[in-house]
Structure formats: structure tokens, C-alpha cells
Amino acid sequence: MGVVVQKYGGTSVADPEKIRAVAERVVSTRKAGSDVVVVVSAMGATTDDLLDLAHQVAAQPSPREMDMLLTAGERISIALLCMALIDLGYEAVSFTGSQAGIVTDTIHGKARILEVKGSRIRAALAEGKIVAVAGFQGVSTSSDITTLGRGGSDTSAVAVAASLEADVCEIYTDVDGVYTADPRSVPSARKLDAITYEEMLELSASGAKVLQVRSVEYARNHGVPIHVRSSFTQAPGTWVVEEAELMEQAIISGVAHDASEAKMTIKAVPDHPGVAARIFTALAGEAINVDMIVQNVSSHGHTDVSFTLPRGDLPTAQPVIESPCAELGAEGFDTEHDIAKVSLVGAGMKTHPGVAAQMFTALARAGVNIEMISTSTIRVSCVIKETDLDRALVAVHDSFRLGEAAPS
């Protein structure tokens, strides 16, 4: 009997009624002839409520204790889901991350999965049981409870699926799949039937919220097919698979956007070796996650260096930048809050030249000024003014006719 791993997020198990609905969905998969392992997140706002409590008892809660605290959330949802499954007449058993053998490193708050032992999961499946596993959590190599970071339940599900060599890892969410663009910004956006791991990685890293980046990496590295689908309908969603498995490869898969970053520009830095190293070493020392970096053409021995970073990191970054600015003899720095990044992603770019040019043309015709550009083999990203964002998304989406079904 094949194994299906299903992952339900916090909104899918937000209250007892929704938990009963999830239980019925699990049972229908079971009736269709598969063993089922269900990975569940904490109910609705549980994690936020627990975070609030933590900040009421301590100014800087201990990361180890924070993980001990937050993992109560999934414990509650796996227990309730199993009660509901048993109430429907099925044998079911819940396992915490630790009981499921999800072993991680020791970095509290954003641990990485090292191994999924899964012996108790396999034994329970062999006894004919449905298994519920707590998402988002594991046990470290030093026997402490860890969490995988926000959205970590996606990674838990993929890792469990890899360990069990499951037929599929189904990620249930409140949208019905991966779209060519966010439908709230681009009304003509179309649901994709399938997408490659690489494209999904670029979309997730460029701001698409549907899957955690790390879960896609893990799925690619272990060859786990992911099926992103809605918990409210039975319609098929979007498959995330190897490029070789796609029947038809579109040139462009979609447009993602990210309006959560800010831009800093260090002005008139002397253009000699070691300058970039000095600046970005200082930022890395404060664990600031720099995204795009662009160095403009040097004029008269001086150059401007621009980079983007999460807006929340600005208060930390500004004082960190001051000292290398002074040392290097730069003119100073500018900060721009209201930027947005538009990214066009498609595996076909590798073999179709002119994609970037077409994107820039579409933006120009829409009157959108490009402030920064960065590219990978299957992605072109442009930083623009946040006020231009919706116009830019529609222009790029229309230019590549992403709203129309791929030719068959």
C-alpha cells in the first residue's frame, strides 16, 4: 500500500469543526487505498498567543525555552486530530516531532532537519493506523526540543514523506495551488498544473508565500513530489516535480513579488578591492540577511553600492554601516523604504534569449522605473517603487501572456 503524507496548516485546524473536517478528508484518502500520515501545524493563532505570553514574562525569552513553549501548539492539534479520527472509527496515533524521530541540529528557533528516523511511524502504519505527526518541531542531537522556523511544518511534511518514500506529499492550504501571479494583484492570474522544483524555489525565494523555501529544497534533494492543493475542494492543485517529469515546459512559470524589503545605497565609495567585503562582513556580523547587491559603474575612481534587506533590519543596519562608510571615505548612505521587487521566473529562460529585454520593455511601457536588476539562470528580478507594484505585475504578466493556458 502506498503512503500519502498530508500537511494541514494552522488555518485548516483552527477550531474543533475544522479539525473534524480535516479528519474526514484524511479518512477519504485512507478509504481510497493509501496509508496516510498527517502533519499538522498549531491551531490558528496558538503560536502568536504563546509568543505573547513569552514576551510578558521575559524581555528576551530564552530560545531553548521558546521552543519548549511553542511546541505545545502542535501537540494540541495532533492529539485533537487523532481523537477526531478515532471518533470516525479509525485507529490513529499521534507522535511529537521527537517521537517521530525528526532529528535536527541544535539551533533553536530555526533548526535544520538532519534525519527522520520514523521507526514509530512505520510500525504504526504496519498496524493499520493513521499517523498524525507534529509539524514545525524536532529533537536536537543534544535531546532538546527544537523548532524549524515559521512555515517549518511544510519541511516536516516533506522530510517525513522522504523518509517513508511516500507517493506524494500533499500540502493543503487556503488557495488551490500555485498561480502565475498573486491573484489579489493580478486578476488574470492562472493556476499552474505543474512547476519544477527550481522554479518553485525561485518563486518562494522571491516572495511567493505558498511554500517554505526550505521545504522545496528538501523535496528537490530527495525527489519528493509535492502537490499543493486547497483543503476546501477536491480539485487537483499544482504539482511540484522534477523538470524531466513535466509533459510541457512553459518558458515562463510566473511572476512573484516582495514588498517587505528596503534599499540602502552607499554613495561615492572609493572603487578598490576589499570595499564590498568590508561592508557586507559588517552586516553579516549582525545576522542581517542582505538580498540583492548591485554595484554601479565606477566613475572617477568612486562607485555607488546598493543592496536590499528586510525592512525590519533597517534600525540594526544603519549604525552598522556608519563605521565602514567613514573608514572607506564614502560620501554617506541613503535609505529607501518604499521599494518592491518583481521577479519573473521560468525554466525556459535558459534556452530562450530576450526574456529579460521583454520584461524591461513591458515595465517601460507601463511607465515603471527600474532601480535595480538582478538575475539568475531562471529568474529576472527588478526593484521598483512600491507604488508602481500592481501596475508592474499586470504589465509583466500580460506581456508574457501568463493568464492564457499553455499551448498543448
Added chain:
Amino acid sequence: MGVVVQKYGGTSVADPEKIRAVAERVVSTRKAGSDVVVVVSAMGATTDDLLDLAHQVAAQPSPREMDMLLTAGERISIALLCMALIDLGYEAVSFTGSQAGIVTDTIHGKARILEVKGSRIRAALAEGKIVAVAGFQGVSTSSDITTLGRGGSDTSAVAVAASLEADVCEIYTDVDGVYTADPRSVPSARKLDAITYEEMLELSASGAKVLQVRSVEYARNHGVPIHVRSSFTQAPGTWVVEEAELMEQAIISGVAHDASEAKMTIKAVPDHPGVAARIFTALAGEAINVDMIVQNVSSHGHTDVSFTLPRGDLPTAQPVIESPCAELGAEGFDTEHDIAKVSLVGAGMKTHPGVAAQMFTALARAGVNIEMISTSTIRVSCVIKETDLDRALVAVHDSFRLGEAAPS
């Protein structure tokens, strides 16, 4: 350095402010020169809230999953307590029942502790840390999470104290010790400085709420001194110790009462061997916890058998009783809901005759009719009408001058 184990109940950790107050109390014990292990219950109404959720997803929640669910409660409180301790500048680490090595049998919902390994507790203390342990929970011999039943955190604390050979197990509560009677019923009730394990066992079993019976048994069996005291004051409370350690042994320690039971009487049963066995085997088969049993003097070959049981068990007990009643040719049975039990407890009874007679006299003078009597070597219990309860308590308490300090 000696070890002090402190246990705080749900009301002591009901909100972030109270958790911070507990942390300060723990720190003051630490500053006074002891290693401290803190055993904590779930915050305030958490357990009841989780029970509500369970009954919303399933008519008869699975006991294994119920334990998985409820143990989230103490996980939350130990993590928050450690955050507060660390915020005060102390190293602290929390352990679940499983991490603390509290091994139980496999009876979900009322597991018994088999062993406390405690190796992680000892290692953390050796590193100079304060340790918080989740009360009420353990891990079974088959690696499932178990709970010890309501009030089980007292037993967790005593068991941890026994394992660590602690100097004392301090049980913090919202009263300042063990009283000669419930002060809400008997205003002249006096706090006891000390009491023996045996007396405390009888008081707890007779309705005194201050300590769970099993925790007192465990403390007696392992020689753990218990100190019951208030979490709101620094005043000493009541020590529960071996009889040999008491400086001065009062004849009577206190009066307990229990108004949670009902009484059933099976009328005119033929008085021959096997009758009692037939009736009480039937009740035991339904797990009904019968307390007192009294068989009246036989008249003309027939006898009345009366017994008390929890009121909540009446609906189950009545149909169970009908069939043996018919088989034995009894006349039928009566049920009385509004009874109460008054118990006088004192180790001195063993050597002072006349205590029971003095109690009956006090009740008679107060106009209280006795319906049933049962005794042990250090206890006399009388079942009376519930409406007579407060009058009876005051009469017995006054008769033995329990409100006056023991002569020195």
C-alpha cells in the same frame, strides 16, 4: 549543596505576573544556598480548556490522545517559568516529564510512577542551573506520554524529591498549611505545625483537599519530608513527616469532611455467606469506587447493607445493583443523595481509648444523627445528613479543643 524541590499549582502560575512572582520566590531559595528543582502544574484553567476542546472533537476522546493533549499545559508553564528565571539573571532549564525520566506504567489518565531516572536533572543542577520539571506527566514503559490524574503534580514533586534525596519537598498552595478543620466551615480552625504521614493520609482520604493521597503515600514510602505552605507569605506552613520526628504528638490532629458522596442501602437481604461479595463484585466490575460499607445486625435472617459512593457514580450504580438485588431476594434499595462524612483523625487514638465515644457524644449534643460509622486505628468517620455538616464539624472540633494550641 542541599536540594529543595518546590511545587507550584495552577493558581500560582495562572498568568505572566504570577509566573514572575514564582520565579522571584525560586530565586530567593536559590540565594539562600540550595539547589532548586521546581515542579509546575498547567496555568490556571488550561487543563479545563483543553478538556473542552477534546469533547468538541470526539464524543469519547482516546485516553492516549487525551494525555498527549493535556501535557501541553505543563510544557507551557515550565517554559515560561524558565524564561522568567533567565530574565532574572539565573541559568534555568525546563524538562518535560519524559525528559526528567519520570517513568510510569501504561494506564493513561491515571498512570503510576514506577521510577524517576532524573539524570538530566542531576546534570543540570551540577552545572549550577535551576531546573523546572513539568508536573502531572511522565512517559510510559512503552514510550507514550502519560498523566498521573488530577492533582498528580504533588506526586511528581514528591517523586522527584525522593529521586534527588532532596532536603524537603515544598508544596506551595493558596492556603498556608494543613488546618485542624476547613476554616470556611470552622472559624476557630488552627494551622498545624506538623503532622504524620499516616494522619495526612487519613485526612486526604477523608476529603481534605490540600495534598493528593498518592503523593503522601509516596512521601511516606520514600521518607520525603513535605512542607505545605502558602505561595503568598514567607511564614512556615505544615510539615508532614515520620511520627518519630514529631516533638509533640497531639492525640487528635484534625477533622476532615467530604460532601461529595451518596449512600445506597440494600434492604432485607438474606443474611448468608456470599451476599456482600455478589453486590460489591458487580459494582467493582463497573469501576465504581465504593468508600464505606456497613452491614447492620441481622434480624430474622435478613440484613441491610449500606455503602457510600461518589454521587457522580449513582447513575451507573443503580442499574448494576438491580440484578443482584433480585437474585438475592432483597426487598429493594434506597438511595440518599444529601449525606456528608465527618472524619476525626489522630495518631494518638491508638493509645487513648474513648475518642470515638467523645465524638459521638459531641454529635449527639449538637442534635446530629449518625447514619453510618466506620473506623481505622487513627480515624473515626461518621456519615450524617449534609444539612447537619457545619454544625457537626464545629461540635467535634470544639469538643476536642482543636482550636487551642497544643500544650507545650
